[in-house]
Each structure stands twice: as structure tokens, then as C-alpha cells.
Amino acid sequence: MSESFISIRDLHFSRGKRQIFSGVSLDIPAGKITAIMGPSGTGKTTLLRLVGGQLKPSQGSLSVQGLQIPELNRKQLYQARKRMGMLFQSGALLTDLSVFENIAFPIREHFDFPESMIRDIVLMKLELVGLRGARGLMPAELSGGMARRVALARAIVLDPVLMMYDEPFTGLDPVTLGTIVSLIRELNESLGLTSVVVSHDIHETFSIADHVCILAEGKVAAAGSPEELLNSDSAFVQQFVQGKPDGPMPFHYPAPDFSQDLMQGADSQC
Amino acid sequence: MLDTLQRIGAFTLDTLSSLGRASLFLVQVIAGIKSTLLRPRLLLRELYSVGVLSLLIIIFSAIFVGMVLSLLGYVTLVDFGAESSLGVLVSLSLIRELGPVLSALLFSGRAGSALTAEIGLMKATEQLASMEMMAVDPIHRIVTPRFLAGCISLPLLSVIFMSLGIYAGYLVGSVWLGVDEGSFWSQMQSKVEFGYDVINGVIKSMVFAFVVTWIAVFQGYNAMPTSEGVSRATTNSVVYSALAVLALDFILTAIMFVK
Amino acid sequence: MGSSRKIEILVGLFVVLGLAALVVMALNISNLTSLSSDKGYTITARFDNVGGLRPRAKVTLSGVSVGRVTGISYDRETFQAVVSMRLNPDIDYLPEDTQASIYTSGLLGEQYISLEPGAEDEVLKDGSSITLTQSAVVLEEVIGKLMVSLTSKN
Numbered sequence: 001m002s003e004s005f006i007s008i009r010d011l012h013f014s015r016g017k018r019q020i021f022s023g024v025s026l027d028i029p030a031g032k033i034t035a036i037m038g039p040s041g042t043g044k045t046t047l048l049r050l051v052g053g054q055l056k057p058s059q060g061s062l063s064v065q066g067l068q069i070p071e072l073n074r075k076q077l078y079q080a081r082k083r084m085g086m087l088f089q090s091g092a093l094l095t096d097l098s099v100f101e102n103i104a105f106p107i108r109e110h111f112d113f114p115e116s117m118i119r120d121i122v123l124m125k126l127e128l129v130g131l132r133g134a135r136g137l138m139p140a141e142l143s144g145g146m147a148r149r150v151a152l153a154r155a156i157v158l159d160p161v162l163m164m165y166d167e168p169f170t171g172l173d174p175v176t177l178g179t180i181v182s183l184i185r186e187l188n189e190s191l192g193l194t195s196v197v198v199s200h201d202i203h204e205t206f207s208i209a210d211h212v213c214i215l216a217e218g219k220v221a222a223a224g225s226p227e228e229l230l231n232s233d234s235a236f237v238q239q240f241v242q243g244k245p246d247g248p249m250p251f252h253y254p255a256p257d258f259s260q261d262l263m264q265g266a267d268s269q270c
Numbered sequence: 271m272l273d274t275l276q277r278i279g280a281f282t283l284d285t286l287s288s289l290g291r292a293s294l295f296l297v298q299v300i301a302g303i304k305s306t307l308l309r310p311r312l313l314l315r316e317l318y319s320v321g322v323l324s325l326l327i328i329i330f331s332a333i334f335v336g337m338v339l340s341l342l343g344y345v346t347l348v349d350f351g352a353e354s355s356l357g358v359l360v361s362l363s364l365i366r367e368l369g370p371v372l373s374a375l376l377f378s379g380r381a382g383s384a385l386t387a388e389i390g391l392m393k394a395t396e397q398l399a400s401m402e403m404m405a406v407d408p409i410h411r412i413v414t415p416r417f418l419a420g421c422i423s424l425p426l427l428s429v430i431f432m433s434l435g436i437y438a439g440y441l442v443g444s445v446w447l448g449v450d451e452g453s454f455w456s457q458m459q460s461k462v463e464f465g466y467d468v469i470n471g472v473i474k475s476m477v478f479a480f481v482v483t484w485i486a487v488f489q490g491y492n493a494m495p496t497s498e499g500v501s502r503a504t505t506n507s508v509v510y511s512a513l514a515v516l517a518l519d520f521i522l523t524a525i526m527f528v529k
Numbered sequence: 530m531g532s533s534r535k536i537e538i539l540v541g542l543f544v545v546l547g548l549a550a551l552v553v554m555a556l557n558i559s560n561l562t563s564l565s566s567d568k569g570y571t572i573t574a575r576f577d578n579v580g581g582l583r584p585r586a587k588v589t590l591s592g593v594s595v596g597r598v599t600g601i602s603y604d605r606e607t608f609q610a611v612v613s614m615r616l617n618p619d620i621d622y623l624p625e626d627t628q629a630s631i632y633t634s635g636l637l638g639e640q641y642i643s644l645e646p647g648a649e650d651e652v653l654k655d656g657s658s659i660t661l662t663q664s665a666v667v668l669e670e671v672i673g674k675l676m677v678s679l680t681s682k683n
Contacts, residue, residue, distance in 0.1 A: 052403050081405040092400035095392075106404045109411070151400075158404075311533070318536045322543045361558055426547030433550040436558055455557070460594075462559040466585075472551075 005030035005162065005194040006051060011060035013043070013050065020046055021057070022218040028211075033188050033195040035205045038215035039240070044198040045089075047215070048164045051196070052084060053077045064162065082110065085155035089167040091147035093139040093154070099126075100135040103154045110158070125153040129183060145176030152183060156191070163193045169201040181208055202241055206230070214240060292488045295409075299417050299487065302410030312415040320381045320416065321423030325430070327380050328373055332431040335372060336438030339363055343439075344447050356449050357458035360439035365462065365471040366527060369432035371519050374478035377424050378511035382486035385416050386507035389490025390500035398491075413487050420483025421476070428475035432468075470526045477518060482511045569596065569618045570655035574629040575609040580640055580665025582631055587641040588614045595620045598642060614642060616653075624649040630663035640665060 004027035013021040020043040028034045036044050049055045050062060053069045062069050067080055093102050103122045107113060113121075126132040129149040139147060148168065155163065168180055185208050188195045199205045205212070206226040214222045214229070214237065222229060222237045229237055238244075255261065306313055343359040389412065392398050398408040436458075443449045462468070486507045493503035579601060588596040596616035604611050616623075626647030633640050647661070 049399075054399060054402055078405040078407070081403055084403065086400070086403040088396045088400050090396050092396035094397055094401075095395070106406070109404070109406045154404075314537060314540055315533075317540045317543070322539045325543060325546075365554075365558075423543075426544065426550075429547055429550040429554065433553045433558065458558060459560050464555050464559040468551075468554050468559050 004028060006062070006064050006196070008063075009061045011050070011057050011062060013046065013055065013057045015046075019218055021060075023060070024215070024218070024220055026213050026220050026223065028194065028196055030194050031188075031192060032210040033184065033197060033208055034211045034213065035197045035199060035209035036213050036215060037198075037200055037202075037205060037240070038221070040200065042215045042217070044200075044215060045166050048086065048166055048196065048198055051164065052081065052086060082158055083160050084162045084164065085158070085160035086164045087148070087152050087155050087166060087168055089170065091139075091144075091151040093142075093147055093151055095139050097139075098135070099131070099137050099139070099142070099150050102139065102150060103157055106154065106158050121157065125157050126150075128156075128187075129153045130179070143176075145172050145179070148172070148176075148180065149183070152180075152187075156187065159191070161193060163187065163195045165195065165197045165199075167199055168197060169199055169204045177204065184208055202243065216240075288492075291492065292484070295488050295491060296484060298409045299414050299484075302407070302414035303418065305410050306414045306418055312411075313418055316415045316419035317423060320385070320419040321426065324377055324380045324423065324427060327376055328427045328431050329434060331372060331376055332369075332434040333438040335368060335431075336360065336364065336435030337442045339368070339435070340439035340442040340447070344443060344449065353447075353449050354453035355457055356443045357436075357440070357454035358461045360443065361436050361458045361462050362467065364432045364435040364439070365467050366474075367519070367523070369428050369435065370471055370475035370478055371515060373428040373431040374424060374475065374482055374515045375512055377420075377427060377479075378482045378486065378508055378515070381420065381423070382482050382511050383504050383508050385420070385483070385486040386490040386493070387500060387504045389413065389416070389487060390493035390495075390503045393491065393493060394495040394497065394500055396495075409491070413491060417483050417487050420486065421479045424479030424482065425472055425475045428478075429472065432471065474519070474522050474526070477522060478515050481514050481518060485511050485514060569615050570621075571599065571613055571615050572653050572655075572657045572659060573611055573613045574642075574659035574662050575604065575607065575611055576629075576631065576662050576664045577609060578664040578667060579610045579612060580631055580667055581633075582612065582640045582642070582665060586639060588616065588644065589641060590620065590623075590644050590646075592643075595644070612642070621652065623653045625651040625653060625657065626661060627653060627659055628661040628663065629659045631665035633666070 006028040008027070009025050011021050011024040012019075024047075036047055038044055046055065050057055051064060051069065053072065056070050064080065064084075067076075069077070069080065072080060093099075094105060097105065100122055103125055104118050107118050107121060122135070123132055126135055129152055131146060131149055131153070134142070134146060134150070139150075142150065163184075165184065168184065169177055172180065181204050184195060184197065187193060197205060197209065206229075209226055212224065212226055212229055213220055216236065222232060222234060224232070230241060232238065232241075339360050340356060343356050344353055347353045347356055347359065389398075392408075392412065398412065401408040401411060440451075440454060444451045444454050489503040489507040489510070490500075493499045582598065582601065584598050584600055586598045587594050588598060596614050598612055598614045600613045602611050602613075603609075612629075623644065624647040626649045628645045628647065630643050630645070631640055632643050653659070
């Protein structure tokens with residue numbers, strides 16, 4: 001494995017009483033696409049937020065390019081974030097700005113560029129995602145797939161070195177899905193990015209990822225290249241990869257015995 | 271019994287912690303004032319949506335409140351043959367009490383709730399989080415301009431409320447009910463003091479503006495990022511604002527006008 | 530950017546409207562006298578009884594308002610009420626033997642101080658004290674005296 005871009009060691013995090021991570025350790029190699037996978041509710045998105053410094057871990061270390069993210073002060077953190085791009089699940093476009101202004105937003109906030117230069121940069125990024133013609137639309141007028149592509153253009157407008165994708169494949173029609181998959185691949189190659197994709201869509205993720213980590217129950221359950229995981233003999237990995245309804249990962253939420261529960265009657269509903 | 275005590279304790283701790291969070295939040299909001307003032311365009315937009323758009327409800331309410339006040343005051347005063355004091359009654363009630371309080375309540379319903387819903391929705395749709403990831407502080411960029419706009423708008427709205435209400439009261443009192451125009455104005459002018467009544471009324475509305483806007487932006491920023499959370503935050507914003515305004519009004523009135 | 534220009538104009542209008550309301554309030558609705566209350570000079574007067582006199586009550590000269598009562602306290606040496614009042618700076622010609630009386634405006638109105646100039650050459654200055662005073666008329670006392678005089682005649 002090449003040098004690691006993000007390195008996470010013994011990470012603990014809990015939200016309220018719920019322990020989300022209990023000792024996660026993983027490395028994300030530079031210049032590759034790494035997928036973080038796992039069943040819903042295992043904290044994949046939380047992991048991205050920890051990397052972005054929006055949440056602080058209760059224990060453990062998390063470094064991006066050697067920078068200890070949890071220990072940065074506000075200014076350093078904001079400096080570090082300028083080199084990170086993040087694609088949110090909902091797109092998270094600013095609803096009161098047009099497509100053009102949304103993409104220009106980070107530039108306008110951080111630099112004092114002349115208007116013609118901003119225009120050039122924005123149109124270049126829009127061309128990359130194929131939406132140069134939609135620059136005048138408002139976010140409410142975009143379809144889900146278009147909104148995600150605009151958000152992608154906005155995420156790369158400051159030329160980040162790290163791109164994080166939060167569930168980029170959910171809720172898209174097959175054609176848009178294909179576009180997004182190939183965009184992620186292309187961006188990674190043409191811009192020399194390090195990409196982290198959080199997803200639970202096996203097929204699309206395995207088609208583009210160089211490296212896959214599967215999280216379960218607050219720990220890394222398995223890691224390796226897509227081929228290694230497909231051929232893994234771990235029952236858990238097989239269940240996840242093939243999408244079997246029941247296996248080591250239970251179908252049922254923990255509950256007392258069903259027949260016993262039925263017999264108890266109505267007084268013990270809660 | 272123990273259960274009740276426990277619940278009271280938990281409630282107290284919850285209240286204290288949200289007060290603490292709101293105060294820390296306020297510090298962050300105030301820290302953004304400098305950068306907001308450097309970008310007056312952002313402030314201008316918020317002054318429009320917070321101030322200008324509240325103007326209509328303030329104008330109409332002021333006119334009706336002034337008319338009712340004059341009508342009721344006349345009915346009461348005429349029994350004592352003191353209807354020449356009608357101007358004093360209308361103007362002092364509006365300047366000292368009704369102007370600041372009613373415009374604060376209307377403002378929290380019109381602009382405060384809108385601020386809460388807007389900020390809450392931005393949180394629920396991850397717009398605030400995405401700003402953070404673009405290295406833009408959402409408090410400075412989104413909250414501070416709205417907070418400042420609220421603090422500037424409400425005192426202006428209150429003053430408009432007061433003077434319009436007094437003119438509406440004059441129309442009903444003098445033109446309709448026939449109170450002598452000269453005594454209406456002259457009594458008012460001799461009893462209402464700018465440096466005391468008007469200034470204190472404006473100070474009241476400045477305090478209300480600060481508190482109402484603070485509550486509104488904090489409820490929005492602190493909302494649960496779901497549609498249910500946003501709607502609850504909006505309700506809370508209006509309810510807490512109303513309670514805070516009325517309670518503060520009592521305290522301020524006791525300090526200012528009771529000798 | 531047509532819409533942003535519209536917003537600018539409307540916000541400008543809003544601010545002008547607010548300030549205009551404040552000006553109306555200052556000129557038409559209220560009086561500005563107390564703004565200048567830190568100017569002028571303070572004199573005191575001792576009364577046996579101030580009745581319902583309150584701070585901020587008017588001080589008049591032949592019915593013309595020339596100042597305000599700033600404070601009322603009690604003097605433990607002379608067992609009298611001490612009323613301090615601030616007079617406008619242009620009223621600088623009151624003789625030292627000016628008399629101060631507490632009157633009531635109308636039957637149920639508020640009480641105020643009326644000054645009646647004397648004849649001395651020396652004038653009242655900041656910190657001067659008026660010695661000639663007439664206390665407030667307390668209604669119960671008047672009625673009491675009336676009753677006594679009426680019953681004694683019979």
C-alpha cells in the first residue's frame with residue numbers, strides 16, 4: 001500500500017449514550033479512491049464529519065496529511081478545510097443562490113478575484129459536470145441528479161486535494177448514477193485527488209474503489225481491495241457483499257423471544 | 271416524590287445548559303459583527319427581509335391599536351369631564367408600553383419565526399454544514415447579519431408604531447369624537463417628555479429587539495435537523511419571545527417609570 | 530442587478546421612515562425640555578409639608594414652566610422636607626427673597642411649585658436656598674379647620 005493520506009488510529013466517538021466508534025483504525029492511501037462501507041447506522045457519515053473536523057472524537061487520533069485534525073484550532077481547521085471538498089447526500093446547495101452563484105460562493109468568500117476570473121472558473125467547473133447550460137437556474141428547479149452534480153462542481157471549485165463523497169449513489173436514476181460514477185473516477189484521475197466514498201451500494205462502489213473498508217458495530221470489520229473482499233471467506237463480508245437478509249448481521253432489532261412477546265398481552269407494550 | 275424531584279432537577283439542568291449554549295452562541299454571533307459590517311450588502315438584504323417586510327403588519331396594527339385606545343380612553347375620560355387628556359392617555363400608553371411591546375410581539379411572529387425557520391431549514395438541509403466544509407463560518411455568514419438586522423429593525427418599527435398609533439388616535443378622538451384639537455395636542459406636548467418617555471420607550475424596544483432576535487436565531491441554529499425539529503423550533507421561538515418580552519417589560523417598566 | 534437596487538431603495542426608505550417617526554415624536558408629540566435638564570442651576574427650598582409633590586414636578590413662574598423638581602428629601606435637623614429643583618439657565622434674575630409655594634393644578638391635578646419673586650437686589654444662584662415657603666394644602670387639614678370654625682361659631 002502506498003503512503004497513507006488519512007490515518008486513523010483507535011478512534012472512539014459516541015453520540016449521547018450511543019457508542020458509534022469503539023476503536024476504529026484505518027488508513028486511506030493517497031491518490032486512490034477508498035470506499036467506506038457498512039450497514040446503515042454504522043456511522044459512515046459521522047466518519048466523514050470527523051475527518052472534516054465538524055465533530056471531535058472522544059479518544060484516538062485522526063490525521064490528514066500529517067495534520068492532527070482534532071487538535072487544530074479554529075483558524076488552522078478552516079485553513080485545512082479549504083483543501084477538502086465534500087459532497088453532501090442532499091447536495092446542500094444554498095437555496096437562495098443560483099447555480100452559478102452557488103459555485104462561485106467559496107471563491108467569493110475566500111478570494112477577492114475579479115468578476116471575469118470567477119466567471120471563468122465557475123464555467124470550467126460547470127463544464128466538467130456537464131451543466132454549463134444550467135447556470136442560471138435556482139436549486140429548487142434542479143432534479144436530484146443535477147443538484148448533486150452542481151454540488152460536486154462546487155466541492156471541487158477550490159481545487160481540493162481530498163474529496164469526500166457522502167452517499168453519492170443513493171436516490172438516482174440509472175443514467176445519472178452512471179454519470180456520477182464516471183465523474184468520481186475521472187475527477188480522481190484528472191485532478192490527482194484522494195477520494196473517500198461513503199456508500200452502501202455494493203455494485204457501484206466496487207466498480208470504482210481501489211480500496212474498501214467495511215465498518216460494523218463501531219469497528220473495521222474488513223478491509224482490502226474489492227476482489228479480496230468478494231473472495232473473502234468471512235461470513236459477515238459475504239452477507240454484506242451479497243446482500244443476504246439474515247446472517248451474522250441480524251435482520252431483527254434486538255428483542256425478546258417473539259412467541260413470549262405475543263403471549264404477554266397488551267400491558268407490556270413498551 | 272423522588273421521581274418529581276428528579277424531574278425538576280433534570281429540567282433545571284436542561285434549562286441551564288441551553289442558556290449556556292445560547293450565551294456561547296451569542297458570543298460567536300457578536301464576534302462576527304466586524305466581518306458583517308465590512309460587507310454591508312449582506313446586512314442590507316436582511317434589513318429588507320426582516321425590517322421592510324414587517325412594515326405592513328406594523329403599520330396596520332398601529333393604526334387599529336391607536337384607534338381603539340382613543341375610543342376606549344374617550345369613553346372612560348368623558349365621565350370625568352377629562353376628555354381633553356385623551357391625547358396624553360393615548361400617547362403615553364403607546365410610547366411607554368404598547369408601542370415597544372406590541373411591535374416586539376408582532377415582530378417575533380412575523381420576522382422572528384421566519385428567521386428561525388430559515389436558519390433551521392438551512393441546518394436541516396445541510397447547508398450550514400456544507401458552508402463549514404467550505405471553510406465559511408455559518409454563524410458569521412448567516413446568523414450575524416440576521417441578528418444585526420433584527421436589532422436595527424425593531425426599534426425603527428417601534429417608533430413608526432408609536433407615531434402612527436398616536437395619529438390614528440388623534441383622528442378618532444378629534445375628528446370623529448370631537449375632542450378639542452388644540453387641547454389634544456397641547457396637553458400631550460406638555461405631559462410627554464422626549465428625554466424621558468420617548469427615550470425610555472426606544473430603549474425598551476432596543477432591549478426587546480436584542481432578545482427577540484437572539485431567541486429567533488438561536489432556536490433556528492439549535493433546531494433538530496428534521497422537519498419536525500424545525501417546526502418545533504419555530505413555535506418555541508415565538509412562545510419564548512413573547513414570554514421574554516412580557517417579563518422584561520415588567521422589569522423595565524418597574525425600573526424606568528415607577529418612581 | 531435590478532432587484533438588489535430595489536432592495537437598497539426600500540431599506541433606505543424604511544430607515545428614513547423610522548427616523549422621520551422619531552423626529553415627529555420629538556417635535557410634535559413631546560417636549561424636549563428635559564433633554565437640557567443638565568443645564569441650569571439647582572436651588573433648594575424647605576417646606577413643612579410637601580403633600581403629594583413628586584420629583585419631576587413642574588416649577589413655574591407666573592404659570593410659565595421654568596424648571597423641574599429634581600429631588601425631595603427630609604432634613605433631620607429642622608424636621609422639614611427639602612425640595613431641590615433645577616431652574617433653566619435663562620432664569621437667572623430671581624431675587625433672594627423669592628417665595629416658593631406648592632399648588633395643585635385643577636381640583637385633582639398634580640402638584641407643582643410656584644415661585645413668586647421678591648424685591649431683594651441679590652439673586653438666587655446655584656446652591657442657594659429659598660427661605661420663604663408655603664406648604665402644600667392638605668385637604669383633610671382644611672376640612673378639619675373649617676369644621677372647627679363652623680362648630681365654634683354656633
